[in-house]
Amino acid sequence: MTQKYNDLDCLKKEWLKIKPKIESLFVEQWNDPELPGMETKSYARLANWMEDNDFQVTHSPYNIPTAFIASSETKIKSPTICILAEYDALPGLNIKNQTKKYYKNAGHGCGHNHIGPANVGAAIAAAKAIKILKVPGNIKVIGCPAEEILWGKIALFNNGAFSDIDCILTSHGDYQNGSISRPCQSVVSGELIFEGESGHGGSLYENNALNAAEKTIFKVETELKKQFPNILFRHVIRQAGLIPTITPEESRIWYSTRGFDFIETQQAYQNIVNTGKQISSDLKIKFHNQFISETKGYFPNATIGKELFKSLKLVGPPKWTSDDLDFMDKLVKKVSNGKKMTLHKDIGYFDQNEDYFGQDDGEVSWRIPLGRVNWAYPMEIPIHNRAWTELSGNKASYPGPLMASEALALTSINLLKNPEILKEAKEELKKKTQNIKITKPRLGAFKTMTQNPKSFWDGTWRE
Numbered sequence: 496m497t498q499k500y501n502d503l504d505c506l507k508k509e510w511l512k513i514k515p516k517i518e519s520l521f522v523e524q525w526n527d528p529e530l531p532g533m534e535t536k537s538y539a540r541l542a543n544w545m546e547d548n549d550f551q552v553t554h555s556p557y558n559i560p561t562a563f564i565a566s567s568e569t570k571i572k573s574p575t576i577c578i579l580a581e582y583d584a585l586p587g588l589n590i591k592n593q594t595k596k597y598y599k600n601a602g603h604g605c606g607h608n609h610i611g612p613a614n615v616g617a618a619i620a621a622a623k624a625i626k627i628l629k630v631p632g633n634i635k636v637i638g639c640p641a642e643e644i645l646w647g648k649i650a651l652f653n654n655g656a657f658s659d660i661d662c663i664l665t666s667h668g669d670y671q672n673g674s675i676s677r678p679c680q681s682v683v684s685g686e687l688i689f690e691g692e693s694g695h696g697g698s699l700y701e702n703n704a705l706n707a708a709e710k711t712i713f714k715v716e717t718e719l720k721k722q723f724p725n726i727l728f729r730h731v732i733r734q735a736g737l738i739p740t741i742t743p744e745e746s747r748i749w750y751s752t753r754g755f756d757f758i759e760t761q762q763a764y765q766n767i768v769n770t771g772k773q774i775s776s777d778l779k780i781k782f783h784n785q786f787i788s789e790t791k792g793y794f795p796n797a798t799i800g801k802e803l804f805k806s807l808k809l810v811g812p813p814k815w816t817s818d819d820l821d822f823m824d825k826l827v828k829k830v831s832n833g834k835k836m837t838l839h840k841d842i843g844y845f846d847q848n849e850d851y852f853g854q855d856d857g858e859v860s861w862r863i864p865l866g867r868v869n870w871a872y873p874m875e876i877p878i879h880n881r882a883w884t885e886l887s888g889n890k891a892s893y894p895g896p897l898m899a900s901e902a903l904a905l906t907s908i909n910l911l912k913n914p915e916i917l918k919e920a921k922e923e924l925k926k927k928t929q930n931i932k933i934t935k936p937r938l939g940a941f942k943t944m945t946q947n948p949k950s951f952w953d954g955t956w957r958e
């Protein structure tokens with residue numbers, strides 16, 4: 496037997512010991528969904544688990560309350576493999592508690608109840624295995640809050656959390672099992688606040704904050720969308736008034752722009768801001784733009800991508816039982832008018848085309864080689880939807896993230912054992928980005944997200 500299989504056996508033994516804990520945390524996180532920035536219990540479950548397993552944990556680094564940084568070897572600076580943890584939920588996507596109280600009806604409609612335990616579990620198993628195998632190196636976990644608003648990793652990155660890291664590994668649910676090595680979308684996001692005067696609708700129509708917000712939306716829909724055909728414009732109206740006989744004092748819109756070209760995505764957002772500003776000035780009302788965050792899409796790293804694929808082939812595809820498949824099949828029928836389930840059951844290496852999602856680790860992937868493992872849900876289950884929440888709370892969803900967990904752990908060991916691969920991954924990144932000017936990402940809402948995240952979700956925050 497080759498050395499590789501010995502490593503795998505050793506890791507497998509360690510990983511199997513913690514597998515029940517990973518599974519119980521899938522449930523605990525799912526049962527207790529918390530909004531971005533408010534993940535106090537979700538973060539603590541993971542950080543405490545790491546502490547119980549001899550990681551040195553910094554709680555709430557840089558005054559970000561629900562973040563953590565954990566290291567298996569504080570004396571070894573390099574090589575360091577960093578695994579990311581995410582644990583926030585989405586507003587309105589609970590399937591048990593569908594109250595209108597936003598903070599009570601959060602739900603795991605993006606499956607971050609899996610990412611945290613699966614990725615942290617990978618780090619714990621790998622750290623135990625490298626001690627037994629006497630492989631020098633540090634396994635680090637960065638606990639990243641508020642992924643859903645693309646905020647946490649940007650805040651951590653701008654504060655220096657990602658220095659001294661040789662490689663980043665992570666995982667996410669999607670529609671295929673495999674190693675993902677292709678771009679995703681850039682996102683720019685912020686809030687436009689229009690301030691008028693409250694008064695009777697008839698006499699103060701011109702100073703109407705809602706009027707300004709609506710005119711802005713109209714102009715974006717009819718003009719800006721045509722000017723930026725490659726950009727997706729998304730918005731919600733967060734404040735719009737209380738009664739039709741009083742013009743609202745304040746109206747606010749949360750806008751995000753998404754696209755594969757970061758500069759174009761930034762320009763589109765700036766055009767929205769300029770539009771809102773101009774309309775406010777025409778209507779003689781006050782205007783305030785408060786930035787939330789921006790992130791570039793993934794910069795694929797083939798060296799790390801191929802390493803992850805190698806590990807995935809050894810681990811094998813998700814081990815769904817017939818009960819798991821039955822559950823998913825029934826759920827698909829329920830949400831898609833009786834359609835047949837389409838589920839990827841194999842493993843692949845995905846380096847063609849691109850993905851239409853945004854991720855805040857995208858920003859970091861332009862500086863540090865990053866690899867990502869996806870696990871598949873049926874194609875008919877929409878992400879950011881209650882159906883995704885429902886599947887994420889059932890044991891039918893476990894085999895995917897368990898596959899990812901094992902593959903991340905095995906890859907961590909392989910990379911620490913073969914630092915030349917890390918060197919190659921860094922050289923690949925350096926070579927491909929040498930002519931690209933990479934700017935520091937802009938970030939807003941720091942005070943709000945770290946001191947009063949509830950006001951963010953109330954739509955009353957101001958910075």
Ligand SMILES: [Zn+2]
Binds near residue numbers: 605607
């Ligand atoms: Zn997600």
